[in-house]
Amino acid sequence: MNVEITDLTRRFGRNQAVAGVSLRAGPGVFGLLGPNGAGKTSLLRMMATVIQPSSGELRLLGRDPGAYGQRKQIRRRLGYLPQNLGYYPAFTVVEFVEYFALLKEMPPAQVPGAVAAAVEKVGLGDRARAKLRTLSGGMLRRVGIAQAIVNEPELLLLDEPTAGLDPEQRVAFRSLMRDLGQRATVVVSTHLVEDVGAACAQVALMNQGKIVFHGTPQELTARADGTAAAGDAPLERGYSAVLAQARS
Amino acid sequence: MTAARFPVPAAPSRAARLSPVAAARLLRLELRRNPMPWLVPLLALLFWFDPFRTMQGYPPIWDLRASVVPNKLLPDFVAFAGGVSAWVGSREHRRRIIDLVTTAARPGWARQCAALVATTCWVILAYLGFSAVLYAVIAHQASWGGPPWWPVAVGAAALAAVCAAGFAAGTFFPGRFTAPLTAFGAFLVSVVTFQNAVRSTGGATLLSPSAVVPNLDAGVFYHYLPDLPIAQVMFLAGIAVVALGVLGLSPAAEGGLWLRRAAAAVAAAGLVAAGTAAGLAHTARLGPHGVVIPALHDAATDQPIPYTPVCRRSTVVVCLHPAFRAFLGDETAALDPVLGEVAGLPGAPVRAEQISTRPGLSGISKMQLVYGNVGGVPLAGSGPAAFPCPRRNCLANPVIQQVSALPPGTSAPNTVITEHAVRQLGLRAMISGWLIQTAQPLTAAQISNAKLTAAAAGMNVETRSSVPTSAEIINWATVFGIVLALAILAMSVGLIRSETASDLSTLAATGASGTTRRNLTATTAGALAFTGAVLGTVGGYVATTGWFRSKPFNGGLGTLVSSVPTVNLLIILVGMPLVAAAGGWLFAGREPSGIAHQPIE
Numbered sequence: 001m002n003v004e005i006t007d008l009t010r011r012f013g014r015n016q017a018v019a020g021v022s023l024r025a026g027p028g029v030f031g032l033l034g035p036n037g038a039g040k041t042s043l044l045r046m047m048a049t050v051i052q053p054s055s056g057e058l059r060l061l062g063r064d065p066g067a068y069g070q071r072k073q074i075r076r077r078l079g080y081l082p083q084n085l086g087y088y089p090a091f092t093v094v095e096f097v098e099y100f101a102l103l104k105e106m107p108p109a110q111v112p113g114a115v116a117a118a119v120e121k122v123g124l125g126d127r128a129r130a131k132l133r134t135l136s137g138g139m140l141r142r143v144g145i146a147q148a149i150v151n152e153p154e155l156l157l158l159d160e161p162t163a164g165l166d167p168e169q170r171v172a173f174r175s176l177m178r179d180l181g182q183r184a185t186v187v188v189s190t191h192l193v194e195d196v197g198a199a200c201a202q203v204a205l206m207n208q209g210k211i212v213f214h215g216t217p218q219e220l221t222a223r224a225d226g227t228a229a230a231g232d233a234p235l236e237r238g239y240s241a242v243l244a245q246a247r248s
Numbered sequence: 249m250t251a252a253r254f255p256v257p258a259a260p261s262r263a264a265r266l267s268p269v270a271a272a273r274l275l276r277l278e279l280r281r282n283p284m285p286w287l288v289p290l291l292a293l294l295f296w297f298d299p300f301r302t303m304q305g306y307p308p309i310w311d312l313r314a315s316v317v318p319n320k321l322l323p324d325f326v327a328f329a330g331g332v333s334a335w336v337g338s339r340e341h342r343r344r345i346i347d348l349v350t351t352a353a354r355p356g357w358a359r360q361c362a363a364l365v366a367t368t369c370w371v372i373l374a375y376l377g378f379s380a381v382l383y384a385v386i387a388h389q390a391s392w393g394g395p396p397w398w399p400v401a402v403g404a405a406a407l408a409a410v411c412a413a414g415f416a417a418g419t420f421f422p423g424r425f426t427a428p429l430t431a432f433g434a435f436l437v438s439v440v441t442f443q444n445a446v447r448s449t450g451g452a453t454l455l456s457p458s459a460v461v462p463n464l465d466a467g468v469f470y471h472y473l474p475d476l477p478i479a480q481v482m483f484l485a486g487i488a489v490v491a492l493g494v495l496g497l498s499p500a501a502e503g504g505l506w507l508r509r510a511a512a513a514v515a516a517a518g519l520v521a522a523g524t525a526a527g528l529a530h531t532a533r534l535g536p537h538g539v540v541i542p543a544l545h546d547a548a549t550d551q552p553i554p555y556t557p558v559c560r561r562s563t564v565v566v567c568l569h570p571a572f573r574a575f576l577g578d579e580t581a582a583l584d585p586v587l588g589e590v591a592g593l594p595g596a597p598v599r600a601e602q603i604s605t606r607p608g609l610s611g612i613s614k615m616q617l618v619y620g621n622v623g624g625v626p627l628a629g630s631g632p633a634a635f636p637c638p639r640r641n642c643l644a645n646p647v648i649q650q651v652s653a654l655p656p657g658t659s660a661p662n663t664v665i666t667e668h669a670v671r672q673l674g675l676r677a678m679i680s681g682w683l684i685q686t687a688q689p690l691t692a693a694q695i696s697n698a699k700l701t702a703a704a705a706g707m708n709v710e711t712r713s714s715v716p717t718s719a720e721i722i723n724w725a726t727v728f729g730i731v732l733a734l735a736i737l738a739m740s741v742g743l744i745r746s747e748t749a750s751d752l753s754t755l756a757a758t759g760a761s762g763t764t765r766r767n768l769t770a771t772t773a774g775a776l777a778f779t780g781a782v783l784g785t786v787g788g789y790v791a792t793t794g795w796f797r798s799k800p801f802n803g804g805l806g807t808l809v810s811s812v813p814t815v816n817l818l819i820i821l822v823g824m825p826l827v828a829a830a831g832g833w834l835f836a837g838r839e840p841s842g843i844a845h846q847p848i849e
Binding site for chain 1: 267269270273274277280281283339340343344345346347348349350351352353354358359504505
């Protein structure tokens with residue numbers, strides 16, 4: 001298992017963002033659904049080793065991120081796309097991805113090839129020399145994805161990766177996620193249930209810091225059977241039904 | 249999107265992680281995208297306005313002209329170096345990229361070092377470039393000697409220290425206003441340390457880069473003593489290293505035990521270097537040719553520099569050091585009227601030659617007269633040696649020269665008299681003081697040296713500058729202050745505007761017109777300029793109050809009230825904000841390029 005989480009909690013002052021989450025995930029694409037403020041981003045930030053849990057146990061890639069040496073080993077094999085991508089406007093696409101490739105301690109000889117491949121994967125080959133300040137929001141999102149996958153991570157954490165992408169790019173990105181999920185664990189936090197339905201083998205639904213559903217997209221869809229849950233698609237109705245049940 | 253595969257080792261070796269190639273690539277990226285090169289044109293303008301023009305006004309003597317490097321060029325650079333370093337140091341927080349860089353395996357200290365080194369490289373490169381221009385001009389015009397490198401080295405070390413301290417300030421206190429505040433603070437510190445170097449002679453003061461100003465005789469008659477500059481470089485480099493070490497000890501460095509130990513060792517090494525330098529400075533004493541630090545002193549540097557004087561025959565033969573070749577005509581013309589009175593008489597001077605001054609005042613060389621039939625006797629400041637002229641051959645009625653052009657200072661004499669005339673008139677010679685008159689204002693180090701010497705002998709030193717007038721100083725100071733303030737303001741507004749580009753984009757997206765954007769930017773620029781002008785004026789008055797308190801013979805504190813520079817104040821407090829607002833309004837009209845940059849949530 002690449003991700004092993006047991007009773008994980010995270011508090012921000014009086015607010016408990018993550019309240020006793022337990023989760024296991026192996027290679028494949030794992031979807032994390034939930035309404036705003038459910039704790040998805042906090043959970044992802046803990047998995048990305050940005051913040052430490054308040055309590056509980058977290059093991060990533062078989063290692064303990066609480067120990068410095070093991071955390072470094074995790075980070076070398078980690079890709080992370082935060083919800084709000086910060087960037088240096090004066091950097092070009094290639095420079096930005098190369099910067100993170102170097103920060104991820106990739107062997108220098110492999111960096112140019114890896115950067116070129118990552119930029120091509122996200123379809124920005126023709127804008128490789130463009131400065132980030134000249135790119136659209138969707139293009140910037142793709143730059144963020146490129147930096148996340150440049151080191152061929154074994155654990156890839158994507159927070160709202162398809163936000164701002166046009167339909168064509170979203171379809172291409174789902175294909176990329178499926179491809180990456182062949183050998184790595186890809187955890188995708190999203191509001192867009194159709195992304196989950198199209199790309200994820202497993203899905204978890206969070207509400208108020210807790211996992212209220214864990215299963216396959218088909219199982220989530222089935223939860224809407226016999227209910228009057230709102231939604232335009234079967235998966236959306238399953239999502240609404242689980243949430244309504246959790247809140248009741 | 250297409251898929252491709254390439255092998256990436258799961259755990260690269262330590263050698264690969266610490267590869268100099270990776271470090272060089274990281275540094276190359278930082279160098280290419282550093283904001284410092286954008287400020288070079290502004291610095292070039294300041295360079296022409298301040299150090300270059302000042303240097304051109306000095307006689308073409310290496311050490312004298314090179315004094316503009318620590319006195320003018322360095323203070324001009326300090327504000328920009330501090331501001332840009334703080335701006336770069338705070339960028340991860342400002343750009344909200346902390347989460348992303350935190351997940352990288354390489355410690356934060358490594359990327360901080362890369363950004364700091366890139367900024368420092370650009371700052372020092374620009375500084376060395378401008379220094380090279382100055383030295384090239386001096387080399388073209390100077391008639392003798394070579395460039396003193398120590399002032400340049402001390403300046404480079406000072407800039408490295410400012411960059412490291414500014415970067416640390418930006419890292420620990422990230423914010424949009426950290427950079428302008430750091431720039432202002434750095435400028436203020438440079439001014440205060442310069443003032444201290446002028447007023448005080450303590451060990452700590454000697455460590456100020458302003459105290460490295462060479463004496464006039466240094467590099468001419470005697471070697472330039474590197475004792476003090478070595479201690480200064482050690483101190484400033486120590487400060488830079490301490491700041492670097494503190495960065496490595498911060499939580500943002502994301503380091504393990506090994507890295508924290510290394511950072512602690514680096515910080516400790518910096519402290520030791522700075523402390524050692526401070527200790528050495530406290531052992532400093534004024535030697536015959538400059539400040540001597542016994543532990544660093546090389547006795548070989550005490551030997552005079554051999555030279556062949558340049559001479560001109562007029563009423564007498566006038567000989568000068570070849571470094572002063574350009575003054576030979578003026579010196580001959582000045583001596584002719586005096587020596588013409590006694591020319592041809594027995595015992596009259598037959599030769600005037602320039603010699604270095606007595607030990608303890610190596611800053612000022614002087615002219616010595618050589619008499620006809622016996623040896624030489626100095627024209628001024630000589631001891632009670634027997635007059636060599638046989639009585640029957642001496643002048644019966646010695647001429648007393650009244651020199652009206654001498655400065656009208658409180659203790660300044662206006663009479664020149666030979667020792668023979670003193671005897672002939674029944675006067676008794678005694679030394680009550682020395683008049684040191686220079687073509688250019690004395691440097692901080694020269695005044696410090698004089699004070700040190702005088703204090704040791706229980707005497708006082710009065711300094712009076714007759715050129716330029718206070719009105720000229722005020723006017724030029726106003727112009728210079730405005731240019732510098734506008735430069736810093738332009739940097740701040742430019743940087744802040746680049747930060748708020750997304751806000752302006754949002755404004756444009758909501759239908760705000762170009763006029764709205766212009767008005768917002770103009771108001772911001774005007775408000776910033778006004779705040780800066782008020783702060784600067786208050787700071788200026790505080791500094792001026794202190795200066796007048798210590799100089800009662802210049803009018804005292806009453807001068808502050810009696811002569812308020814109304815026009816200059818109006819220019820600063822009203823004109824500068826207006827110029828800034830107008831500039832902001834003019835440059836804010838362009839449509840923001842990244843209207844759709846932010847992802848639609």
